Amino acid sequence: MKRNMLRIVSVAVVALGLNGAALGQDKVNVALASGGYLYVSVMVADVLGFFKNENIEPNIHNAGSGTKAMSAIAAGEAQFSVTAPPSAFRAREKGIDILTVGAAITQYASNIVVSKKFIERTGINANSTYEQKLKALKGSTIGVSTAGSGTDQIVRYLARRAGLNPDKDMTIATMGSGAAMLPALARDQIEGFSFSPPNPDVAIQKFGATMLFDFSTGQVKELDGFLYQAVLVREGWAQKNPDLVVRFLRAIQQGLDVTHSEQQHTKARDAVWAKYFKQTEKGLFDQIWINMRPAYPKTVELNEAQMARVAQFLADINQPISAEVMKTGWTNQYASKAVSSLRAGRR
16 A cells, blocks of 8 residues: 555656656747748757757747748747848837847848749849849839848849839839749749748749849858848847846757758758758758858857948938947847857856
C-alpha cells in the first residue's frame, strides 16, 4: 500500500515537473511580413530549436505584407514582428511606440522581375545598364504587396531615381500579398512585381520572367548593405519584458551564426526547406540559399550608420522622418546584451 502511494506521489512529482517546464515556455506571436527568404534567421532559430533552448515557444505566422505585420504588432496581436524599419519609423511618427531592436537582413532583397511583355515593349534585358532599366519603368505596371510596404517603397525609390513621378508616370498595383503576384504576371495583368525570394525566382523559372533589379546580392550598389528587415517590438512591452526580448534576439543570433557557418549551414537550409518551403523545388531553393546567405547580417546588433541610411532612403522617396523619431525609434541595448551574453556562454 505504502509502495503504491509512493509510486503515485513520484509519478505526480515528475508530471508536475514536466508541466512546470512546459509552463515555463514563454509563448509569443511572431508576425512576418511574408513567408519568403527575408525571414530565414527566424526560421533557422525555430527549426534548429534555438527558441526552445531560450525557453520561448514562438507562434510564427505570415501576415501577408509589411503593413499587415506592422498592424499585428501595433494592435498587440504579436509581440515580435520582422518587417521593414522604414515602416516602423513611420508608425512611431503616428504615435505608436514601435521600437526597432535587432537586425534581420541587410540587403533590400525585394527583387524586381519583369515579364516577357515588358522586355518586348522596352527592349530591356538582364544585361542593360542600371540607368537604362530605370528609364524603362516609365509607363510600366509593377505589382507590390500593399501601399507603404517595403515592396512599394523600393518601386517608388527607383521611380524617383529615374526622374519619374511614381503616381503619374507608372502604375503601382497593390496585390494584397505575394501569392497574387505570380498568377497576375502570368496573365499579363502586371508587367512585373517587387517581392522577396523565392517568388521572383519562381517567376523566372516557370513564366520566363527576367530579373530587372537584383537587390538581394547587392548588385544595386547604392543600397548594398541596407538594413531592410529588422526585429520590432512595442517599446512599452519590451520595457516590461526585457529578458524575453534579449532571449529572442539571442535565438536569432544563433540562427545567423549557423547560417554563416560553412560546416552547419546546409543542415539549417534543409530543415528550413522541409518546414517552410516544401512547395519550392529543392534545387531552386538551394540555389537561392547560396545567393541569399551574404544578405544576412553577422550580428543582430544595430548601429547609427544603418539608421542614417534608412533616414536617407525615406527622404529620397519623399517620406522624411523627423530627427526625434529616428533617434528614439531604435535601440541596440537588447541586441548588444544578447550577443555579449551568447559569446560569453551565458544564458
